[in-house]
Amino acid sequence: MKNMLLIVAAVIFVCTGVLSASAADVPLMSKEELKANLGSPALLILDVRTRNQWETSQYKIPSAHWMPKEDIDMWAGNLPHDKTILVYCACSGLGSSGKVARELLARGFSRTRVLNGGWKEWQASGYPLEKRH
Secondary structure, eight states, X not given: OHHHHHHHHHHHHHHTTSSSOOGGGSOEEXXXXXXXXXXXXXEEEEEOOOHHHHHHOSEESTTOEEOOGGGHHHHGGGSOTTSEEEEEOSOXXXXXXXXXXXXXXXXXXXXXXXXXXXXXXXXXXXXXXXXXX
């Protein structure tokens, strides 16, 4: 029981962004702005939820590509520099999405953004979802 409480506390700690840097160093995109830009060829959406979160979910944000954050060295070099890259994760803070966004910014992807509120707020808002394949 004690171990379970420690695990839950650690997850809350990471997902609220306490371990990540402040939002000031990562540009954000609101869910309203994303909704208005869905389908734009100038936007690439990356879902960086964990493998377990991805596999247990039936849905994703429309046109999102699941990219495991632990494999960033394998896929980051194939991303286009001429598009806005939006990153989201399951956390409402800057958990995994903030870390991936900072890494992409450091690699020269200057148009990288994080979805403010993440997957949870997008899903709760009733905005469009797409069945994942």
